[in-house]
Amino acid sequence: MIADIKAFLSDFLVLGDPLIYGADISIVLSMVAIVFVLSYFKKWKWLWKEWLTTIDAKKIGIMYIIAALLMLFRGGIDALLMRSQITFPNEGFLDSQHYNEIFTTHGTIMILFMAMPFIVGMMNVAVPLQIGARDVAFPYLNALSFWLFFVGAMLFNLSFVIGGSPDAGWTSYTPLAGAKLDPGPGENYYLIGLQLAGIGTLATGVNFMATILKMRAPGMTLFKMPMFTWSSLITSLIIVFAFPVLTVALALLTIDRLFGAHFFTIASGGSPMMWANLFWIWGHPEVYIVILPAFGIFSEVISTFSHKKLFGYKAMVWSMVLISALSFVVWLHHFFTMGNTAAVNSVFSISTMAIAIPTGVKIFNWLFTLNKGRIEFSTAMLWALAFIPNFLIGGLTGVMLAIAPADYQYHNSYFLVAHFHSVLIGGTVFGMFAALHYWWPKMFGHVLNEKLGKISFWIFMVSFNICFLPMYFVGLMGMTRRMYTYPEGLGWMPLNVVITIGAFGMGIGFIVMVYNIYWSARYGKRDKTGDPWGGRTLEWATTSPAVEYNFAHIPKVETADAFLHMKEKGTTGQISKAPFKPIHMPNNSGKPFIQAWLMFFAGFGLVFEWYWLAIPAAAATMLVMAFRSFEYHDHHYIPVEEIERTESATGRLN
Amino acid sequence: MMNENVEQHNAHGGFPWKHVIGLILSLALTLIALWIVVSYSFSTTFTLASIIILAIFQALIQLLFFMHLNESKSRVWQIIAIGFGFFTAATVVVGSLWIMAYSL
Ligand code: HEM
Ligand SMILES: [Cu+2]
Numbered sequence: 001m002i003a004d005i006k007a008f009l010s011d012f013l014v015l016g017d018p019l020i021y022g023a024d025i026s027i028v029l030s031m032v033a034i035v036f037v038l039s040y041f042k043k044w045k046w047l048w049k050e051w052l053t054t055i056d057a058k059k060i061g062i063m064y065i066i067a068a069l070l071m072l073f074r075g076g077i078d079a080l081l082m083r084s085q086i087t088f089p090n091e092g093f094l095d096s097q098h099y100n101e102i103f104t105t106h107g108t109i110m111i112l113f114m115a116m117p118f119i120v121g122m123m124n125v126a127v128p129l130q131i132g133a134r135d136v137a138f139p140y141l142n143a144l145s146f147w148l149f150f151v152g153a154m155l156f157n158l159s160f161v162i163g164g165s166p167d168a169g170w171t172s173y174t175p176l177a178g179a180k181l182d183p184g185p186g187e188n189y190y191l192i193g194l195q196l197a198g199i200g201t202l203a204t205g206v207n208f209m210a211t212i213l214k215m216r217a218p219g220m221t222l223f224k225m226p227m228f229t230w231s232s233l234i235t236s237l238i239i240v241f242a243f244p245v246l247t248v249a250l251a252l253l254t255i256d257r258l259f260g261a262h263f264f265t266i267a268s269g270g271s272p273m274m275w276a277n278l279f280w281i282w283g284h285p286e287v288y289i290v291i292l293p294a295f296g297i298f299s300e301v302i303s304t305f306s307h308k309k310l311f312g313y314k315a316m317v318w319s320m321v322l323i324s325a326l327s328f329v330v331w332l333h334h335f336f337t338m339g340n341t342a343a344v345n346s347v348f349s350i351s352t353m354a355i356a357i358p359t360g361v362k363i364f365n366w367l368f369t370l371n372k373g374r375i376e377f378s379t380a381m382l383w384a385l386a387f388i389p390n391f392l393i394g395g396l397t398g399v400m401l402a403i404a405p406a407d408y409q410y411h412n413s414y415f416l417v418a419h420f421h422s423v424l425i426g427g428t429v430f431g432m433f434a435a436l437h438y439w440w441p442k443m444f445g446h447v448l449n450e451k452l453g454k455i456s457f458w459i460f461m462v463s464f465n466i467c468f469l470p471m472y473f474v475g476l477m478g479m480t481r482r483m484y485t486y487p488e489g490l491g492w493m494p495l496n497v498v499i500t501i502g503a504f505g506m507g508i509g510f511i512v513m514v515y516n517i518y519w520s521a522r523y524g525k526r527d528k529t530g531d532p533w534g535g536r537t538l539e540w541a542t543t544s545p546a547v548e549y550n551f552a553h554i555p556k557v558e559t560a561d562a563f564l565h566m567k568e569k570g571t572t573g574q575i576s577k578a579p580f581k582p583i584h585m586p587n588n589s590g591k592p593f594i595q596a597w598l599m600f601f602a603g604f605g606l607v608f609e610w611y612w613l614a615i616p617a618a619a620a621t622m623l624v625m626a627f628r629s630f631e632y633h634d635h636h637y638i639p640v641e642e643i644e645r646t647e648s649a650t651g652r653l654n
Numbered sequence: 655m656m657n658e659n660v661e662q663h664n665a666h667g668g669f670p671w672k673h674v675i676g677l678i679l680s681l682a683l684t685l686i687a688l689w690i691v692v693s694y695s696f697s698t699t700f701t702l703a704s705i706i707i708l709a710i711f712q713a714l715i716q717l718l719f720f721m722h723l724n725e726s727k728s729r730v731w732q733i734i735a736i737g738f739g740f741f742t743a744a745t746v747v748v749g750s751l752w753i754m755a756y757s758l
Contacts, residue, residue: 213728213731237738241738241739241742242742245746271754273754274750274754277750277753277754278750281746281749281750325738325741328741328742328745328746329745329749331749332749332753339756340753340756341756344752344753344756
């Protein structure tokens with residue numbers, strides 16, 4: 001009995017690994033610190049009322065972004081641990097099992113829990129403002145989306161200290177990830193954590209599609225929408241059609257693992273390759289989900305800081321539409337080497353190369369926007385400018401990988417690792433950093449320091465190239481992906497040392513950026529105008545940060561670049577012009593938060609196959625939804641006096 | 655925009671017969687499909703064919719009873735969305751069959 005309990009606890013608490021003890025201690029300490037700070041400053045109520053129950057898209061966006069930055073930190077630490085292990089030949093810092101766990105958590109966290117929330121956060125911050133709306137179409141659902149993402153991420157992260165991390169790669173290929181070869185809770189954490197977050201993302205897709213199609217300010221036709229809004233619309237569309245495939249694939253593998261089904265095992269007629277197939281049917285559209293919003297941001301930033309209209313607006317839109325359709329017909333390029341026929345490989349090879357065409361169109365559009373523009377080298381603009389060549393390298397090596405016969409050489413080598421980091425960092429991460437600097441004043445009311453911003457940009461960008469360019473070459477020299485160590489005498493060491501130096505350099509760049517956030521919060525220039533960059537789109541028409549209801553009067557739109565047009569006509573004052581009408585707003589609610597945490601416990605129960613926990617928690621989730629459907633008083637009106645007070649406090653009342 | 659939504663919400667009223675019928679129908683279809691599979695009393699071909707047909711009806715019921723397919727004013731978007739849906743569903747199914755034909 002005692003021995004049983006001991007054995008259970010040893011697995012449950014992952015005893016015996018100093019790194020994990022370190023994590024245990026730091027988690028407990030930071031929890032104690034958070035509880036202490038909140039209690040000492042009497043902030044519990046504030047936290048609950050202002051944040052945990054909020055359904056204001058602006059605040060939800062901020063929470064997404066904070067979570068994304070924390071996950072970037074965690075994923076970054078994972079990356080540095082991996083790089084420390086493979087700098088020199090035959091190192092013993094991490095053993096093979098530990099290395100497997102770390103590349104799995106790194107990849108999964110970076111894509112699902114860093115890139116995704118960063119993007120959705122930016123959509124929440126900017127889209128309602130850009131289309132002149134007061135919130136998203138379904139604010140309550142929006143809060144639920146956020147909390148589902150959040151508990152999914154927490155569940156996934158918990159695996160490190162409770163029960164053990166997943167270790168079958170972020171792609172979780174069967175049969176390796178099946179119950180037979182990988183027993184224990186690790187892979188269950190992956191499946192359930194992604195499932196929870198994925199449901200949240202799916203709801204976000206529905207929400208933003210409805211918001212953008214239905215809630216635009218009067219006069220804003222589709223082809224007068226800002227480019228970021230366009231990219232969010234297309235992204236939402238891809239989400240709505242791609243994420244159900246992930247939901248189903250995860251559910252099937254969960255059923256395999258927990259209830260002994262055979263969807264993905266050779267035994268009893270299943271097919272392990274079907275997992276790879278389903279995973280990438282979702283997985284390739286997913287990479288466009290994380291890149292298109294970045295494209296949208298670059299369009300905004302480049303146009304703003306070139307002080308020029310975006311070149312080829314229509315071509316930009318149609319190329320995105322084309323990309324969204326093509327993104328569904330290329331997935332096989334992730335497993336050219338799985339043993340398909342030559343015909344299959346050729347078709348997918350060509351469809352993949354075809355995507356380069358609309359993408360190339362976009363690159364030229366950005367270049368022509370810059371052409372003869374009055375270019376202002378702000379930090380946001382630097383990230384956008386650096387994106388072009390860095391992403392181009394990733395895109396061109398992508399075309400190389402798309403050549404099926406050649407891919408037999410590149411597949412699963414460091415060449416591939418370098419390729420996808422070029423596009424993911426050079427595209428998505430640069431895009432999010434550009435957005436962070438660009439929309440920071442809109443979120444918090446002060447600008448980030450430009451000098452520190454530029455320092456962090458240069459350190460990060462140069463280190464990024466020091467880190468990832470050599471990876472192409474070490475890949476061509478034969479170093480494969482997911483290798484936990486390498487022998488001496490292959491000539492790989494010099495490049496690996498350079499790569500690791502670059503990786504740590506990126507870490508330093510990130511620290512400077514975080515310091516900039518801290519410094520600017522204390523001393524940064526406050527943005528009194530609401531329009532620090534000479535903006536062109538409607539988010540700059542309101543205050544920084546935007547008032548609760550975004551616009552006292554919904555702006556009337558006549559052209560694309562609506563705010564610029566208003567400035568030219570001198571009608572910017574109309575948004576805050578008395579008299580006002582009461583404004584209808586949705587009520588805050590604690591239910592999304594509660595429901596998501598109940599789902600967390602249901603998920604935790606499934607991870608350990610503790611049905612005594614999973615079933616009641618799932619039933620309680622249903623109960624919360626039932627209560628919600630009988631909630632009739634879910635909105636209120638902001639009275640005119642309060643609007644007047646708010647508007648005169650911003651100094652805009654006229 | 656949202657102001658108009660409120661009015662619509664409150665205007666609903668009446669017993670939601672449509673939803674109840676939809677719920678019963680979709681539960682029935684699910685149970686029939688489950689029964690066909692777990693009873694093991696039919697040939698594989700019949701089992702597969704019948705659950706696919708049931709699935710198509712299931713999808714129609716969802717669209718008509720819950721997703722208000724025939725109630726909206728903005729037809730264009732529905733057509734585009736459903737068209738894109740068919741496109742992705744077809745690629746997924748046809749593509750997977752073709753890819754898997756040689757590697758199953
Ligand atoms: C600080 C910057 C980063 C560094 C130094 C870094 C480094 C690495 C390394 C060393 C690997 C493992 C290679 C292997 O052994 O196979 C890896 C894998 C991976 N990384 Fe990163 N990475 C960084 C940022 C990112 C970002 C921002 C993303 C996504 C947005 C990302 C996505 C991935 C993915 C998907 C994998 C594959 C994991 C797997 O094999 O299952 N990484 N990265
Ligand atoms: Cu792909």
